Amino acid sequence: MADKLNKNDALFQFLLRLGDNTLVLGHRVSEWCGHSPVLEEDIALANTALDMIGQTQFWLGLAGEVEGKGRTADNLAFLRDVWDFRNLLLVEQPNGDFGQTMMRQFLFDAWHSIMLGRLMKSSDQRIADIAEKASKEVAYHLERSADTVVGLGDGTEESHAKMQTALDLLWPYIGEMFVGDEVDAEMVKAGVAPDPASLRDEYDALVGRVLADATLAIPDSKFAHKGGKTGMRHSEHLGHILTQMQWLQRAYPGATW
């Protein structure tokens, strides 16, 4: 009985991780709406943000169902505080300039596309179905962010320098994607999800190929910030995101359209 409870709780945590990644990054990307360097990019970024919010509805909706306490996706998105979020530290990092935003997007999209590919074979049909739907959107996100990273990295002297700075800044947040814990072990045992470490080779190959095209140098450091997906130590930025994102539901509880 204890074992069964444990597995359900692990599944809940695992779904929060998936949903919080897309929720927080979706919100981050939406901050560009009306501020992008050109109109076409503005619309493209808003589309990407909306795709991720859509995926969040599925992941957090299922998380609420699995938890079994009657919480909806909206409850989970708007009524939890920082320490209950389970997103990677990478996705809560500030937008910076446009290049930094696209670098963060590319580093996430690459991992996201590989992860969703594996989840399409999940033993849990509900997860496999969401992954299949999301993977089509993410394939496009990756194509777009990779092209932009190459375009700017292999662009002018100035754009190259900005992209290298962005890569140096964000690279230490990559390692967290591949660190497993007891939640992951439980998911592997149940055939629900892959061991995070098993994604690393494919990730390195994909990211290495694109960054080489972009004439950017991968930092020579394995140092990794951790504590986002476990909720142990989010960066200060997440609290600031939540004050904006959750403000309306906090000030006017239960408000609807």
Added chain:
Amino acid sequence: MKNEWPLWEVFIRGQHGMSHRHVGSLHAPDAEMAIKNARDVYTRRNEGVSIWVVEAAHIAASSPSDKGPLYEPSNSKVYRHPTFFDIPEDVGAM
């Protein structure tokens, strides 16, 4: 001016069997990005099955001041307009 992306004209085919229609224009650094931008700007509500883009500079256009010589001669020749035929419904879009 050197830093401006070129202008591209966008054509979208809404369904199989229909022709591409001009839907608008946008800026992009190259053809590949123009197609991606067109996807995001013009097909976000499932409008298309195929996208064409062409750099606006490559389109040769007739001059509005040539309107008379170009189009008016056809107005007075009713036999040029195929309005005397009933087209069976089964034919579909023409």
